[in-house]
Amino acid sequence: METMTLAGAINAGLRKAMERDPKVLLMGQDIGSLGGVFRVTDGLLKDFGGDRVMDTPLAESGIIGTAIGMSMRGYRPVCEIQFDGFIFPAFNQITTQLAKMHYRSQGKITLPVVIRVPFAGGIGAVEHHSESPEALFAHTAGLRIVTPATPQDGFLMIQQAISTADPVLFLEPKARYWDKGEVDVEAPFVAEGASAAMSRARIARHGDDVTIVAYGPTVRVALQAAQVCESEGVSAEVIDLRAISPLDTAAVVRSVKKTGRCIVVHEAPTPFGVGAEIAARVSEEAFYVLEAPVARVGAFHTPYPASKLEHDYLPSVDRVLDAVDRVMVH
Amino acid sequence: MDVHGPLSDEGVVRLLTHTGERVEHPAYSRYADELDDATLRLMWREMVIVRAFDREATSLQRQGELGLWVPSLGQEAAQVGSGHALHPGDWVFPSYREHAVAYLRGVDLANLLRIFRGLEHGAWVPDEHNFHLYTLVIGSHTLHATGYAMAMDRDGLVASGDPSRDAGVVCYFGDGATSQGDTNEALIFASVNNAPVVFFCQNNQWAISEPATRQSKVPFAQRADGVGMPNVRVDGNDVIGSYAVTREAMDRARSGGGPSFIEAFTYRMGAHTTSDDPTRYRSKAEEESWAERDPIARLETYLERRGALSADYRAETTEIARTLAADVRVRTKAAGKPPTHEMFDHVFAEPHATVDADRAWFERYERSFLESEGRH
Numbered sequence: 001m002e003t004m005t006l007a008g009a010i011n012a013g014l015r016k017a018m019e020r021d022p023k024v025l026l027m028g029q030d031i032g033s034l035g036g037v038f039r040v041t042d043g044l045l046k047d048f049g050g051d052r053v054m055d056t057p058l059a060e061s062g063i064i065g066t067a068i069g070m071s072m073r074g075y076r077p078v079c080e081i082q083f084d085g086f087i088f089p090a091f092n093q094i095t096t097q098l099a100k101m102h103y104r105s106q107g108k109i110t111l112p113v114v115i116r117v118p119f120a121g122g123i124g125a126v127e128h129h130s131e132s133p134e135a136l137f138a139h140t141a142g143l144r145i146v147t148p149a150t151p152q153d154g155f156l157m158i159q160q161a162i163s164t165a166d167p168v169l170f171l172e173p174k175a176r177y178w179d180k181g182e183v184d185v186e187a188p189f190v191a192e193g194a195s196a197a198m199s200r201a202r203i204a205r206h207g208d209d210v211t212i213v214a215y216g217p218t219v220r221v222a223l224q225a226a227q228v229c230e231s232e233g234v235s236a237e238v239i240d241l242r243a244i245s246p247l248d249t250a251a252v253v254r255s256v257k258k259t260g261r262c263i264v265v266h267e268a269p270t271p272f273g274v275g276a277e278i279a280a281r282v283s284e285e286a287f288y289v290l291e292a293p294v295a296r297v298g299a300f301h302t303p304y305p306a307s308k309l310e311h312d313y314l315p316s317v318d319r320v321l322d323a324v325d326r327v328m329v330h
Numbered sequence: 331m332d333v334h335g336p337l338s339d340e341g342v343v344r345l346l347t348h349t350g351e352r353v354e355h356p357a358y359s360r361y362a363d364e365l366d367d368a369t370l371r372l373m374w375r376e377m378v379i380v381r382a383f384d385r386e387a388t389s390l391q392r393q394g395e396l397g398l399w400v401p402s403l404g405q406e407a408a409q410v411g412s413g414h415a416l417h418p419g420d421w422v423f424p425s426y427r428e429h430a431v432a433y434l435r436g437v438d439l440a441n442l443l444r445i446f447r448g449l450e451h452g453a454w455v456p457d458e459h460n461f462h463l464y465t466l467v468i469g470s471h472t473l474h475a476t477g478y479a480m481a482m483d484r485d486g487l488v489a490s491g492d493p494s495r496d497a498g499v500v501c502y503f504g505d506g507a508t509s510q511g512d513t514n515e516a517l518i519f520a521s522v523n524n525a526p527v528v529f530f531c532q533n534n535q536w537a538i539s540e541p542a543t544r545q546s547k548v549p550f551a552q553r554a555d556g557v558g559m560p561n562v563r564v565d566g567n568d569v570i571g572s573y574a575v576t577r578e579a580m581d582r583a584r585s586g587g588g589p590s591f592i593e594a595f596t597y598r599m600g601a602h603t604t605s606d607d608p609t610r611y612r613s614k615a616e617e618e619s620w621a622e623r624d625p626i627a628r629l630e631t632y633l634e635r636r637g638a639l640s641a642d643y644r645a646e647t648t649e650i651a652r653t654l655a656a657d658v659r660v661r662t663k664a665a666g667k668p669p670t671h672e673m674f675d676h677v678f679a680e681p682h683a684t685v686d687a688d689r690a691w692f693e694r695y696e697r698s699f700l701e702s703e704g705r706h
């Protein structure tokens with residue numbers, strides 16, 4: 001076991017994947033000598049050279065489009081989009097090309113491309129640097145979407161994403177980059193079933209009265225809320241989804257069947273979001289055990305506000321507790 | 331009159347005039363000299379066959395057998411000429427109108443119509459022909475071609491020391507596609523990476539109803555100047571010229587000289603697609619003036635003058651084209667709806683719970699009808 005930050009753990013995971021498979025390449029803006037604006041690729045240029053850690057022209061569509069071409073020849077490009085708000089120039093390549101190629105070629109072309117995106121807010125950044133666009137992509141068949149909440153998961157899940165045959169959008173909660181945790185760096189990597197493993201939700205905390213579903217940056221918020229609940233005599237179970245596509249519905253339903261209550265917490269705006277999807281699935285599969293309507297705690301239907309306002313915009317521990325109160329009255 | 335713009339004749343390389351005269355060009359005649367009468371005859375035959383196929387597809391659409399057809403009419407020389415400059419190991423990234431290139435790469439043309447009959451999205455195995463699937467999102471594939479070329483370079487297929495092994499990529503797109511961000515990004519990525527890719531722009535003068543002057547003030551080849559990429563304009567209705575410029579550019583790509591840009595100045599003699607109505611935006615007179623510059627006719631005139639096109643060869647060609655068109659017709663009409671479950675196949679390469687659940691639901695749903703009819 002080693003203590004690492006999330007950023008450091010993803011860096012270590014990238015390194016492992018590159019050592020294991022010479023076809024793994026990194027592409028992105030400022031990922032070489034700078035090591036990425038968050039230093040997630042720090043040191044990799046020095047150790048793997050410019051052919052494997054490529055600083056690209058400043059064009060997101062170009063990055064994903066050329067990564068598609070390279071992966072057609074068996075390469076496994078791991079692309080970094082510098083910030084969530086800058087993925088949109090590549091939206092076409094991701095949704096009409098990357099996500100559909102396996103389907104439209106009837107399985108003759110596989111594109112094992114990983115797109116790493118520092119996402120979500122809470123760091124006091126300027127406009128376009130704090131967004132949570134996961135629902136926009138979750139609506140697209142052909143893309144897997146995962147997000148690690150802990151250094152251990154960051155280390156393992158980036159390797160699992162890279163070894164997956166499908167394109168993976170790998171969302172890194174940037175506000176958690178500096179959170180520390182224990183990482184088992186020596187555990188042997190199991191490629192078999194890696195894609196299923198990274199999509200399996202994790203019970204981050206066991207409880208009996210209410211299920212709080214979270215992912216990425218809100219897992220910590222949910223855990224903090226659960227702690228407060230405990231002092232107030234409410235036992236909350238926290239589920240870390242890990243994957244948004246595919247969603248581990250079974251894990252959520254299993255928990256809700258035990259607790260009878262469900263709250264979903266994400267930073268993305270609530271309308272048409274992942275929480276709405278979970279609420280629908282829970283009502284389809286666990287309707288008769290529900291003690292209360294499924295509650296959603298997320299951002300509002302506004303653009304991401306100026307950073308001095310972001311702590312009112314983002315789902316805070318208090319807002320989660322407010323939702324707990326609402327579902328517990330039933 | 332467009333004097334210096336994308337509809338001008340400025341700087342156009344031409345080795346065969348529209349009246350079928352073979353003319354010289356200081357830089358390109360040497361490639362033309364590689365084409366003996368037998369090869370030119372074959373090119374003529376291929377153009378005739380693809381045109382017959384194209385006609386057949388149009389009539390199949392008219393009869394309701396295809397949902398849509400995208401004619402290649404008028405662009406046969408640009409496609410056959412450039413296609414002849416390719417080696418088996420080279421890769422082609424087409425847009426959606428490159429039926430003649432598909433034919434040269436050995437794609438079964440009857441199968442190709444499955445796309446337009448609504449049976450599948452991609453109707454051939456790209457690896458079997460080194461011919462990628464058609465791409466309908468304008469310009470998107472220019473980046474795939476560039477990335478593919480970058481990968482070929484890494485794989486040691488460029489300037490390997492064994493020219494028979496060296497390979498490159500050619501990417502086809504239209505004049506409208508040059509306005510797309512992706513196409514411009516592709517030029518940049520190709521240029522800074524010295525990727526072995528040839529950008530082959532068929533300037534057929536129209537992007538549906540928009541004339542090329544809506545896309546550019548200058549000939550399209552000049553776009554490449556901005557990224558320091560060698561470029562050339564060629565008469566796209568001259569099969570010999572189209573061969574020569576592509577031959578040069580592909581050689582450059584394979585030998586490590588990097589990317590090139592070719593603008594083949596041609597004309598879309600037909601409608602954009604069978605859903606289009608060109609009478610709304612262009613004149614009969616324009617169409618007639620380009621009919622006089624028909625790419626097949628000029629090669630035919632040239633070959634006939636040389637006595638290189640025998641009556642037997644012509645008859646045999648007519649017969650091949652007729653047989654192919656008949657085969658296409660029969661097989662297209664016989665091709666029935668694919669089984670519904672195919673809709674769920676290959677969404678992902680590995681199992682995905684959401685798709686699996688959808689598939690299972692749909693199977694139950696379909697079974698429920700059989701059960702209610704007592705047919706289970």
Ligand SMILES: Cc1ncc(C[n+]2csc(CCOP(=O)(O)OP(=O)(O)O)c2C)c(N)n1
Pocket residue numbers: 427466467468503504505506507508534536537538598602
């Ligand atoms: C991104 C995108 N926008 C619009 C369309 C609709 N569309 C299909 S073909 C076409 C014109 C393309 O013109 P050009 O690139 O010159 O090629 P051509 O069809 O003339 O061969 C348009 C606008 C599309 N397919 N993709």
